[in-house]
Amino acid sequence: MKISITARHLDLTPSLRQFTEQRLEKLHRFAPDIHGAHVVLSQQRAACLAEVTVRVNGTEFVSSHGHAEAGAALERAIDRLEEQLRRHKDRRVTKKQRPTRPLNGAAPPSDDLEAPEEE
Numbered sequence: 001m002k003i004s005i006t007a008r009h010l011d012l013t014p015s016l017r018q019f020t021e022q023r024l025e026k027l028h029r030f031a032p033d034i035h036g037a038h039v040v041l042s043q044q045r046a047a048c049l050a051e052v053t054v055r056v057n058g059t060e061f062v063s064s065h066g067h068a069e070a071g072a073a074l075e076r077a078i079d080r081l082e083e084q085l086r087r088h089k090d091r092r093v094t095k096k097q098r099p100t101r102p103l104n105g106a107a108p109p110s111d112d113l114e115a116p117e118e119e
Contacts, residue, residue: 001025001034008042016041016071023078024052030085031056041070050074052081061085 003024005017024037033056040051044066050073051064063080067073 001028002036003039004036005039006041008040010041010043010048010070012041016074019071020074023075024054027054027078027082027085030082030089033057039074041074043070048073050077052077054081054085056085056088059088061088 001024003021005012005020020039024039027034027037031054035055035057037055038053040049042049042051047066047068048070049064049066050070051062052074054061061081061084063077063084065073065076065080067076
C-alpha cells in the first residue's frame, strides 16, 4: 500500500510518521485490496486536524478528526476509518452469502421429482 503523509503548518516527527504507517498497515485486516492512503495533518489555531483518505477498488473512504495533539487526532481519524472499512467488509461478505433466485421468477427445482413406487 502506498502511503503519503502531508503536514501543513506542523512539524512531522519520525515517531508520528512511524505511528501513522503502523496504524494504516493494520487496515489490511478489513480490506486487503487497499490501493493507497493519503494523510493530511494540519495545525489550525490550538487544534490539530487529521484527515485520512483510503482508496479501495475505486471507492474512497474519508475520515477526519480534530484534537489538541496531532497523535490523538490521527488515532481517532484512523479508528473511524477502521469502523467504515469494517462495515464495508460486512456488507461485501453478506452480499456474497445471499441466495440467488432464478431469473424468470419460477420456483427452484426440487430434488424429489421421482417418488419411489409403492408396492
